[in-house]
Amino acid sequence: MITRSAGRDALLLWFGSRFGLLVATLLGVTLAGYADRWRKWDATLFITIAQYGYDGEPGRPVDDGLPAFFPGLPMALRVVHLVVDDWAAxxxxxxxxxxxxxxxxxxxxxxxxxxxxxxxxxxxxxxxxAVFLSAGYSESLFLAFAIPAWLAARQGRWPAAVLLAAGASCVRITGLFLAAALVVEFVMRAEPMRRAGWLVVPVLPLAAYSYYQYGRTGDWLAWKHAQEAGWGRDFAWPWEAWRTTWRSAMGSDDFSVAFRMEIVGVVVVVAALVWLLVLRRWSEAVYTGTQAAALMTSAYYLSIPRSLLLWFPLWVLLAKVGTRRAWVFVLYAAVSGPLMLLNALRFLDGAWAG
Known part of the structure; x- marks a missing residue:
């Protein structure tokens, strides 16, 4: 049962935490410099696409990695830029x-x-x-479509569910995994087959984007090949990916710290996936498992801990355990909270944090 206070509590936590992050970030900088501190890494690439398109800034070498980023966030940036002059803001x-x-x-x-x-x-x-929920990255925008889509599916509102899922597919390739999970959820709920046609809708944005990039590059899988060109994310067997990442984590530079975080992230990913399977939450296991499979068969681990932000079934399960056993949630908060602050500081200082 959904209580009337659910949305209020969520907004209080969200805006309260954002205000706290604003105060902490403003220390030592001007208000004008606040937005610039967030213009890091992928946020810069999203801005480049929003400003100039997938060919990048005129007069500069073309970044072959840009097609890896789906157009949902750049389109949103262009709309907001009509009233907000600063792209980072x-x-x-x-x-x-x-x-x-x-x-x-x-x-x-x-x-x-x-x-x-x-x-x-x-x-x-x-x-x-969690710092990436505040930065100019695509995680928050994806979740703004994906979680309402899942909520609508759970309530049997399939037209709304697939349209929202289509929005998620405009933002990240993860929308394809969400579409697969919705198919499983549809079957498990024994919905009338006359409604099955709706399930095609979340795949349409991927088809449209592939067609667009084909027109630009002659490559139907330009978004996938861009990941390989920009980040070296070629296919590798899981044990090869683990071995490569482990070796990289044993160094002493700043990136070694990031690779250690990736290894910890894989452990959490596998544990969460097993948890969902044990509970027989099949549709959610499909959503998370397909993501895990894609991330763990890359040449090396990249952004695996960050992908857990998108695993909304995990946060639901954490709340279910915490509701019954408050000490579990308190322990989680005591361990995770300081790490969140540390990683936020790393990101704002320009270190690779996710």
């Missing part, structure tokens, strides 16, 4: 609004499962990679 505003939508939906989804919605929201906000 536009990215922060998109994430702020999208994050609020996502947190309300997460709280309502959790309460539908009989748990405390605020626990799921706070659990996500305390996760070590």
């Amino acid at each position: 536009a990215g922060l505003l998109v994430s702020l609004v999208a994050g609020a939508v996502a947190m309300v939906a997460l709280a309502r989804l959790t309460e539908l499962e009989g748990a405390n919605g605020w626990m799921a929201v706070l659990g996500l906000l305390l996760f070590p990679m």
